[in-house]
Amino acid sequence: MYASSEPSLRPPLSLGEKASRFLTWTAVLALLAWSWHGAEMRPLALIADAGNIGTLIGDFFPPDFTDWRMYVKEMLVTLQVAVWGTVLAVICAVPLGIMSAENMAPWWVRQPVRRMMDAARAINEMVFAMLFVVAVGLGPFAGVLALWVHTTGTLAKLFSEAVEAIETAPVEGVRSTGASYLEEIAYGVIPQVFPLWISYSLYRFEANVRSATVVGMVGAGGIGMVLWELIRSFEFPRTCAVMAIIVLVVTLFDLFSQKLRKMVL
């Protein structure tokens, strides 16, 4: 009996299961082929234009750090934008996150809040930045507002998922003492989700340091604005210097916040 077929660790498949596997793989390949066309993929261009790309990269070196004081100053502005954008978002995400948690709010609160957060999340911070530049004028404040709205959407979702995963027993314990709804949240829910919330907030702060460097490109202040000006005037050695500073600072903050997150969890 065993000799008739090779021993195998694969579970035996019925004909229907085999067909559905085949269909799944066909669909995946079809999707890739279809997107190849739409995205106008031309890998050969990389080879054909290799000379051009080489010259461009060559133009970046050596980097020109003459204006480094100005770059550092603008980089600080970018960090400050990220700080305020994140802090405001965390503050808003606490109530909004609880309001969109299944075990905390009735559907007529949950659904509208969730859809609002979906919208805030769906639209990229660059788009918000362009809108806020129109509303409040050029400068870092538009960047803060853009990060604030987008990050609130993301954090509210992450916060609500943490709330949905809590244990109900401690909440019932607090309830059994006659606590009010808000006291149940303050003592039963928040202590349970606190470390996760902190971790998510720090993670978003990392992401916002990166995002803050690009929202500047549409006029919302900071290093992004400098970068955009330099690229537009083909000042590649200086562009290179600015990019080096961005990479350095973003890496430093990633490492730092990773350490902090490990500490709270």
Added chain:
Amino acid sequence: MIHVTGLNKTFSGVQALKHIDLHIKPGEMVALIGSSGSGKSTLMRHICGLTVSDRNSGEVKVNGYTIQKNGALSGNIRDIRTHIGVIFQQFNLVGRISVARNVALGALGRTPFLHGLAGHFSPEDVELTLRALERVGIRDKAWQRTSTLSGGQQQRAAIARALVQRSEVLLADEPIASLDPESARNVMDTLQELNRTDGMTVVVTLHQVDYAVRYCPRTVALKKGEIVFDGPTRDLTPAMLNSLYGAESRELFGEKSSVRAIVPSSVRGERTAAAA
């Protein structure tokens, strides 16, 4: 003190409680026994107002307050809950905050709203908290994070929280089911002491009869959602249990645990006599 009349509860088609009538006088210490699925914990959750009964069936009154009637919780249930101490099998403490703070939560009901949210309790309540911890024997653990305590210590912290509530009724839902025998005895001793010294009315669900025999003068036995016995615990002989529960009665005696070591000799004598 506790009056349950005509209570029915159905969980997705299965009737968990069938027409329960139960009356408990002030100062009693009553055991609710039954095997798992008998409905004893469900009954307990109805008494403390964490679960509501079927519509148009029955009423629960504790200490003169109506907890629920005809399947609806009383409108001021949050106020009423402040007068009823509850402890649970899983302790239901908040693991990440200190023991003292968990115990102080018992005073939330009489703390002004914003003070309660900010964690400012009155000096009297802080003192009461420390005294309650002293009384249950874990004063030295007051500032530890609650999750670092052993099960028995956590259950005593939960009792201390009920003390801070200054409740006259203590409902204990399977308080010893997750504890080792020594911690279990310790917790039961504490409950008994509160019942005897403070005259606190104590209702405790147990799934082993041994502890009922040792600690509770009165026992209410449930089977498949019905009260099948309600009377002095000494009447609850093995023969009686056998007739009530059949093969299930072995579970109630905790198969492997040694009953003899726990049951006082006087009771044991009676039981052997009855069994013979």
